Amino acid sequence: MDIEIATIGGYEEVGRQMTAVRAGDDIVIFDMGLNLSKVLIHDNIQTEGMHSLDLIDMGAIPDDRVMSDLEGDVQAIVPTHGHLDHIGAISKLGHRYDAPVVATPFTCELVEEEVDDEQKFGFDNEIIRMDAGETMSIGDSGQVELEFVNVTHSIIQAINPVLHTPEGAVVYGLDKRMDHTPVIGDPIDMDRFREIGREGNGVLCYIEDCTNANKKGRTPSENVAREHLRDTLYSMEDYDGGIVATTFASHIARVTSLVEFAREIGREPILLGRSMEKYSGTAKRMGVDFPSDVDMVGYRRSIDQTLERIMNDGKENFLPVVTGHQGEPRALLTRMARGETPYQLDNGDKVLFSARVIPEPTNEGQRYQSEKLLGMQGARVYSDIHVSGHLCQEGHYEMLDALQPQHIIPAHQDLKGFSGYVDLASNQGYTLGRDIHVTTNGNIIQLV
Structure with missing residues (x-):
């Protein structure tokens, strides 16, 4: 059976992931994402009303024209998890393919919200929910099967999809860390990865997320970040001024920790910002282990009214958890830093960044500016109370040992970012x- 890999997006940058695997006459697309930094550098861009061709020209979504060079039919679009760099282009490109979107339930909910917001294109693809540990047949041949293997990442219900073919398995390894004690959900299923590496014809190809491939050591568990966060907030228990926290809105485990510890130090947590309301509200509706009585406010007028209430009632009684961890120009924390909200920062007020900067120049510049503006207002900034959602070198070593793939394709970075992974793999033979196979966007690699 012919096996081809089309590396469409995410092979020259962190963002706009998209990969297609052809097995015989059947094609499965993994991820269809957005490069948000390409949007943020433009002022007041609203992607919902933009055409896909304009977004492709901006470098914001994958250029999927290479798909016409694959001889077969797309049978499924499979996002690995709900981050925008993996689902953000589905509303723009998904309608081109007569195929269902297959994902875990939380990811499906987020895809549906993206599609509902879309203003330019119609979307009537079926959306199929599939849990980690389940499989489904691909195409009519009966020879190709899709499996979801549970992994841990900085968002709930992340999986690594595996395409089983007569020539061996293709494992799509974006995005994960090796967390055996996660705060929410099950640990990474290393037993299943080891089984896949040793059953049948083994692993034909492993496509791997190289975000942290140049970093030595092991990525810590989310429990490490949780304890760091607990220690930091407990140190502020007697502070009688303002405390503000920011993190990835999609990081439900981190948000729940912030809510819990805010209450433990005697403050009322309030989630502020559209994406905070979106992700946490979705988790709450789905019955995820999420506090049922925390306020979530998403729209600007309501946010400003809430901030006025906080100032009137005494900001020492509250802990707002807000958007803006990357210094995004329109996010709430950035507006606070510029003095554009009713919330007044005073000398000595605490601002906690429970997130690291995404390694991309736009984000790095915006985050630097945000922290400097906060400092100019007198705030004390606590940076990087965080653990990454991506494997460092020892995690990559363990995955290679478990899967023992015949071929490797580094992804989710640029050429510089691939270098550490190439060195590590070279040392393993x-x-x-x-x-x-170090490649770029728009290429096709024929493996069989």
Whole structure:
């Protein structure tokens, strides 16, 4: 059976992930994402009303024209999890393919919200919910099967999809960390990865997220970030001024920790910002282990009214959890830093960034500016109370040992970011150009 891999997006940058695997006459697309930094550098861009061709020209979504070079039918679009760099282009490109979106329930909910917001294109693809540990047949041949393997990441219900073919398995390894004690959900299923590496024809190809491939050591568990956060907030228990926190709105485990610890130090947590309301509200509706009585406010006028109430009632009684961890220009924390909200920062007030900067120049510049503006208002900034959602080198070593793939394709970085992974794989007996395939967007790699 012919096996081809089309590397469509995310092979020259962090963002706009999209990969297609052809097995015989059947094609499965993994991820269809947005590069948000390409949007944020433009002022007041609203992607919902934009045409896909304009977004492709901006470098914001994948250029999927290479799909016309794959001879077969797309049978499924499979996002690995609900981050925008993996689902943000489905509303723009998904309608081009007569195929269902197959994802875990939380990811499906987020895809549906993206599609509902879309203003330019209609979307009538079926959306199929599939849990980690389940499988489904792909195409009519009966020879290709899709499996979801549970992984841990900085969002709930993340999976690594595996396409089982007669030539071996293709494992799509974006995005994960090796967390055996997660705060929410099940640990990464390393037993299943080891089984896949040793059953049948083994693993034909492993496509791997290289975000932290240049970093030595092991990525810590989310429990480490939780204890760091607990220690930081407990140190502020006697402070009688303002405390503001920000984190990834999609990081439900981190948000729940913030809510819990805010209450433990005697403050009322309030989630502020559209994406905070979106992700936490979705988790709450789905019955995820999320506090049922926390206020969530998403729209600007309501947010400003809430901030006025906080100032009137005494900001020492509250802990707002707000958007803006990357310094996004229109996010709430950035507006606070510019003095554009009713919330007044005073000398000594605490601002906690429970998030690291996404390694991309736009984000780095915006975050730097946000922290400097907060400092100019007198705030004390606590940076990087966080653990990454991506594997460092020892995690990559363990995955290679578990899967023992015949071929490796580094992804989710640029060429510089691939270098640490190429070195690591080379030390395990792989050879660049033979079975390590460093590639760029828009290429097709024929494996069989």
